[in-house]
Amino acid sequence: MQKITYFIFALCVLASCQKKQASGYVSELLELPTEHTIRAICVQPNGTIRASGGTIFGSGIVLERLPQSTTWDTIAVPNQGVPSLDYRNGEFSFVQAGNTLYRAPTAQNYQTYLALGWWNWQQHVALDNGNILLVGGENFGRGFIHIQEAGQSDLTLVDTFEHELRDIAYTSQQEIYVVGYGLVMQSSDGGYTWQHRNVTGDFFVGVDFPTAAVGYVLGEYGSVHKTTDAGATWKQVRLGNSLFASGKVRFRDLAFWDENQGLLVATNNRIWRTQDGGKTWHQFNDLEVGADFESITIQDDRAYLGATHGKILQIDLE
Numbered sequence: 001m002q003k004i005t006y007f008i009f010a011l012c013v014l015a016s017c018q019k020k021q022a023s024g025y026v027s028e029l030l031e032l033p034t035e036h037t038i039r040a041i042c043v044q045p046n047g048t049i050r051a052s053g054g055t056i057f058g059s060g061i062v063l064e065r066l067p068q069s070t071t072w073d074t075i076a077v078p079n080q081g082v083p084s085l086d087y088r089n090g091e092f093s094f095v096q097a098g099n100t101l102y103r104a105p106t107a108q109n110y111q112t113y114l115a116l117g118w119w120n121w122q123q124h125v126a127l128d129n130g131n132i133l134l135v136g137g138e139n140f141g142r143g144f145i146h147i148q149e150a151g152q153s154d155l156t157l158v159d160t161f162e163h164e165l166r167d168i169a170y171t172s173q174q175e176i177y178v179v180g181y182g183l184v185m186q187s188s189d190g191g192y193t194w195q196h197r198n199v200t201g202d203f204f205v206g207v208d209f210p211t212a213a214v215g216y217v218l219g220e221y222g223s224v225h226k227t228t229d230a231g232a233t234w235k236q237v238r239l240g241n242s243l244f245a246s247g248k249v250r251f252r253d254l255a256f257w258d259e260n261q262g263l264l265v266a267t268n269n270r271i272w273r274t275q276d277g278g279k280t281w282h283q284f285n286d287l288e289v290g291a292d293f294e295s296i297t298i299q300d301d302r303a304y305l306g307a308t309h310g311k312i313l314q315i316d317l318e
Contacts, residue, residue: 029289030312032072036061037292038306040094042085043299051312054081056097056120076102076110088126095121095134101148101155103132115146115155122166127173133191135178137164143180147191158192161185166205167253171212177231179204179217186231199225199234210256216278218254218264226278237278255296255303257317265293265305289313 032038036053043049047067054060062076062085076082080097087093093103099119104110121136130150137143143165145158163181170176176187184199184207202219209215215227216237223240227233241248249266256262260277269291271284291307298304298317305313 026316027287028314030314032063032310032312033074034061034063034310036081036310037294037308038310038312039081039083039294040085041295041297041304041306041312042087042092043297043302043304044087049304050075050085050087050092051306052082052085052094053306053310054078054097056081060096062094084121084123086124086126086132089128089130091126093124093126093132095124097121101132101134113148113153113155115157119144119146121146122164123168125168125170125176127170127190129173129190131173131190133168133176135165135168135180137161137166137180139164145178145191145194159194166203167207169207169209169215171209171215171230175212175230177207177209177215177217179207184217184225184231184234197231197234201236202240205251206253208255208262210259210262214259214277216254216256216262218251220250220252221248222251222264222266224254224264224278238281252292252294253296255298257298257301257303261317263296263298263303263305263315265296267292269293271305287313 038051038053040052049065052062060078060081062082063072064075065072078096082094085094091105095101099115101113102110121134124134126132132148134146143161143163146155147158148155165178165180168178174188174190176191178185181203182200184197185194187194202221202223204217205220206218213230217225219240221240224238225234226237249268249270251266254264261275264272269289272281274281291309291311293305293307295306301317303315
């Protein structure tokens, strides 16, 4: 697709482009040339940043900013939202809500792969062996897992479940974790078979493993569960809100940069951090983003928080 280049105001003269302090961290608000909610952010080792967004039944967008650049290029405009991006082994991939997977060694000339039927994919991961796993589901309905094996064009439906799946993480080509509506699952064979773990009580929307043994899952109502033995057992380290309480925030994602330090993001401009493995949580109280956070990615001691209205809050963690 032809690139459409947008220029951010020169020298970042707007206050929203200036670096500020956020609860002790240096932060910078990036305003992208779109009003779409930023649902996924992918940072390559060379510093290239890609971000995507959109809605299930509306248009989507994929944007790219090259290293040392202040401009964002539109590299794809699918007819539905793009909730997930990944970069692995020199290949960029993203999924479109519905049934389409895009793969390319660069940001152009994508190969597209379609699953039979309409599938609301939520997230995907590309493994080092070339396989791609995709998870999703119907809204509060059944969930499903697809896999595309390396070198194959078909997308195979591996399994279906009673409830929607929302996020996926892995610690090796074999050990993979999936979370969704009231369930946490683990695969030890690369995603072909799955075991349910004894974790319930929330609509789990995020999972992250900073090490092979230590991992965390986040519920939409704020509960956090932790494992220190590679998923065999789990312990709740943060209580959630009442499922029926009104006026409460909705938690969207979590990410850790080591086994003890991590962030939670939520609607209503909310961020929480822990520095002791989830024993205590502290809310950021000095943010002026003016948006609901939807996603978080951590790369090289920097957090990227995707938000509504085409915004990304960039936080230096050092």
